[in-house]
Amino acid sequence: MTQSVLILGGKGRIGSAVAEDILKHTQVNITITGRSPEHSLSLGERVEYLSLDLQETAKLKNAIAKSNLVIHCAGPFHHRDTQVLEICIDQGVNYLDVSDHRSYTQKALNLHEKAVNAGVTAIINTGIFPGISNSLVRQLVDKLDTPQKIHLSYLVSGSGGAGVTVMRTTFLGLQHPFTAWINGEWQVIKPYTDREEIIFPAPYLRSGVYWFDMPETVTLPLSFPTVKTVITKFGSVPDFYNHLTWITAHIFPQWLIQKHETIEFLSHVSHQMTDFTDIFTGIGVAVRAEVTGKKDGKNVVYTSTLLHENTAIAAGMGTGSIAKLLLAGKLKNPGVSPVEAALTTELFNQIVQERNIEINFQC
Incomplete structure (x- = not known):
């Protein structure tokens, strides 16, 4: 059947x-x-x-x-x-x-x-993230004798071809601090902090990413027990969306960003904005996985990247x-x-x- x-x-x-x-x-x-x-x-x-x-x-x-x-x-x-x-x-x-x-x-x-x-x-x-990103990590981990640190960076152009629900997910992720596995300890992290400039493949090249709460921060330390640090960071293209998101996370009063009405308003406005900028930026995604560890007694760093023209x-x-x-x-x-x-x-x-x-x- x-x-x-x-x-x-x-x-x-x-x-x-x-x-x-x-x-x-x-x-x-x-x-x-x-x-x-x-x-x-x-x-x-x-x-x-x-x-x-x-x-x-x-x-x-x-x-x-x-x-x-x-x-x-x-x-x-x-x-x-x-x-x-x-x-x-x-x-x-x-x-x-x-x-x-x-x-x-x-x-x-x-x-x-x-x-x-x-x-x-x-x-x-x-x-894609989480998902294919996790498999990229495992692919790199399998090349090592002892994986020790995982650094995942995600970059999305405009809307990514997704709907309002994904916008809601982004703003919901700004509401509360979260814990991350750093140097063998769970440490509290504020969302959308510690901007890093990461080199992605063309057309993105050098782009900014920020701490973002993802389930990989929970599952990767469980799946790979020798890993002492897991970093998950996210950024948008064009870059001014990153700055708007940072303002939302750090300037808006906490009580305001936690209101359902605020999340709905920001999600729909953001979706309308990206519908326009998608014309210029596209709706693609870039994933960069970096795993540091030991191989044949030496310290090594393995990196893999993936691009797709449509995030959805x-x-x-x-x-x-x-x-x-x-x-x-x-x-x-x-x-x-x-x-x-x-x-x-x-x-x-x-x-x-x-x-x-x-x-x-x-x-």
């Missing part, structure tokens, strides 16, 4: 990109969900639409029961509970998500043993490629795992080749 994939939040930019990648590389049927009773999507013969709010528990359980794989794209994940994941575990259905916040990541990881006992493979934080499509590739591996039975890893723990470098290399993703490696 033809397999079925359920994509929650499939009407959004990221969810649509995931669906497109799966349709291109598999023969499965897809059900995409959205909260509106009607849709305006051009659906192919292998795609159907289901009006579904995640609060409709009975309807959600029924949709999951009919699926071979569930992909959770209904962000932002800052305040999401693990209801979808728990239903998948209870019903024995494999699970992926594009979650991008530590609060959700930590709640999901707490369900690891339950997923193991159910024989369910649940892989969290898939996409790159995220779709990251999640869609893992979905294909799961559906084909090539990736069986019962439990709840981040990408770097679930996906081997060998499988990642297969993904890269199949999708013509160019990675530049330096040592």
Whole structure:
């Protein structure tokens, strides 16, 4: 029988990109969900639409029961509970998500043993960053005898081809300080601080990035226990967006940036601004992974970079490629795992080749 994939939040930019990648590389049927009773999507013969709010528990359980794989794209994940994941575990259905916040990541990881006992493979934080970025790190870690420090830098042009939800994610990430693993200790970091000028491949070249709260700060120290420092930084193109974001994080009163109305206002205004500047900057993404460690008794630094002209499509590739591996039975890893723990470098290399993703490696 033809397999079925359920994509929650499939009407959004990221969810649509995931669906497109799966349709291109598999023969499965897809059900995409959205909260509106009607849709305006051009659906192919292998795609159907289901009006579904995640609060409709009975309807959600029924949709999951009919699926071979569930992909959770209904962000932002800052305040999401693990209801979808728990239903998948209870019903024995494999699970992926594009979650991008530590609060959700930590709640999901707490369900690891339950997923193991159910024989369910649940892989969290898939996409581009986190996602492909994590696999770039593992690729470098596998070249070392003892990895010691990880430095990840992300750069997005304009909107990145994503929707308002991604804008919300950015502003939600500015609300609170977070902890990062530095020199073997958890240290408190203020978001959008400590600007660094990082050299990315053309066309970006030297660009500014800032501390940003990402789930990799939690998962990478767990996945690679010898690592003593994990740095995750993010920046935008054009650079004046970085300065506007810095002002939001450091000049706005804390009570104001924590209001729902403020987040909504800033998200929609930012999206309108990037819709205009996208014409000049494009909507691409650059990821730079740097791992420092020991190799044959010597200190070495390995670096890899990845570029894609459309951030949303790159995220779709990251999640869609893992979905294909799961559906084909090539990736069986019962439990709840981040990408770097679930996906081997060998499988990642297969993904890269199949999708013509160019990675530049330096040592």
